[in-house]
Amino acid sequence: MLEINNLTARIGDTEILRGLTLSVKAGEVHAIMGPNGSGKSTLAQVIAGHHDYVVTGGTVTFNGKTLFDLEPEERAREGIFLGFQYPVEIPGVNNAYLLKAAVNARRKHQGLGEIDAFEFLKLAREKMALLGMDTKFLNRGVNEGFSGGEKKRNEILQMAMLEPKLAILDETDSGLDIDALKAVAEGVNSLRTPDRAIVLVTHYQRLLDYISPDFVHVLSEGRIIRSGDRTLALELEEKGYDWLREAANA
């Protein structure tokens, strides 16, 4: 589904990704771990199409399409979803409006008509119940005045409504208390299907207690220095990142 080959990217004059290669197939859950500054968020932003990041080499294809030929909105309509580490507050834009506009943009791309208002509300209520969100959040400004946990739940709500083919969740666990973490994990797990891939970008392995990944990758200085199964995450929890970096540099 997602094929990343020898990807290099920079922001400003700083080279952040330095030859990253990764293959993600439908039905898989990958966790990308690594210390601060290793390039985890950059990878997420580059895949979503943020203009501040300049791709300097390598290729990324999504279901055979070259990703860099597509604008951010085209990537979203193709089925890529980025759950933001810091979801943006947009006062004056109604949360329900955004959800509906996003769903309809995707549907239009698929040649479907706009979602029926009743159907939309029913679906939104259902997903919100699953995430333990009050429906009053539908009528608030997008993330406006939301707590950290509410913002993250709102990201997962958007994901659940959009039903992407590939979801990249950037530090979705950061700043969450245990209840919020469980709710978010439940939301993510409910979307685990054989035709969907999920990439979890995370600093700590805590999230992986609730969402069990098929693969764990360790990112350091813009490259994947170790891949393994979920036991790698437990090993990292115990030993930290330094032993891997030392091994990689040796």
Added chain:
Amino acid sequence: MKPSMLSVEGLKTAVSRLPDDALSATRAVALANLDEHGLPTVRHEDWKYTDLRPAIDISNRWLADGALGPTAGDISATIASATRSIDADWLVIANGTIDMSYFNSSRGIEVERFSESAAPFVMDRPLADLNAALLQDGLRVRVHAATEKPLGLLIIDNAHSGAAVSQANVEIMVAPGCDVEIIEYQTSSGRGDHYANSVVTMDIGEAARTGYVRIQERRIGHVQTGRLSVTVGKDARFAMASYDLGGGLVRNDVDIDLGATGADLVCNGLYLAGDGQHIDNHIRIDHRVGPATSSQEFRGILNGRCRCVWNGKAIVHKGADGTDAKQANHNLLLSEHAEINAKPELEIYADDVKCSHGTTVGQLDEAALFYLRSRGLGKHEAIQVLTRAFAADLVGRAPVNAAKTLIAARVDARLAELTLEPTS
């Protein structure tokens, strides 16, 4: 040499052709004022950013052509559609001529023409003088009981070809204790050059409440100058909001006099400007006694090559203790060629007052733009959504309920156009 180049000879000829009626004396006074002072130029502090030469050029060409009404073009269809757009009782001034055929209700409202009663008060302000000199006729409206529908004031012009000038003058008196909603809707069409000059004078009686909405949707390229002078009585509330969506050169002067205790004023405005537009809002609020409150909030969205001006002045006179005056002006500039001249002004001569002002000028939030695009919204749609959000609050707070739907639709339509223009 006179400071203005307005043809006074042409003006005299035009005035001499108007009927001899109750307005004749004020026309003569206004003409003499104009002869003496002319129209302001950019050398005047209040006109530093707004050059009236386009208005003067159109006026002189019109005067040279014999100061006739529009050469052709029936605008009854346009009037019918404008009056249908909001459910109100409409007083229509079309090409400077009063048309009472869209006014149905008489309950609670009395209307008479200046020519049948008395001339308007001469303000001795240049544009008001021009208005008084060339005025065919004006309307005096008395609201003495709550009305079923809002009162509409449609000032509509059509410039078929060449150059045309029109004047509108309306006085509105709201009786003590009355609740009334008023819509001033200014619009124009036609490929000719047009200059519209209006004066609206209001007196809000004790404990009366008035909601006033002004929608300006003139053809881009047409010129409008308008003066709104309001006196707010004891414990009365006047809430207004203006929506400037069109026009080439537009200058709005709003003077509000808070001369009695307990007066409460809200004066808001939204201006949307694109290529070739110049929109100037000059507000002056006089707090003469206290306690009284005033709150101003103006917002602008600018794209392309355009210039907007906001000058929000509040004067707190000596002894006006207990005054609470707020001013805010926020601007979103989508193009580096767009210019805003924002000037909050507070002159305070009283001791016990609460005054604040704030002005911001910014660009679209790139992080928000990316966030929306990452959810599948196209770039243009995302820009529309963000600009609409910036305007939404002022649209939602329109003080005339019946006008909200129309305002929201017209603001959306204008933003859709405006955000299509190149943003660099």
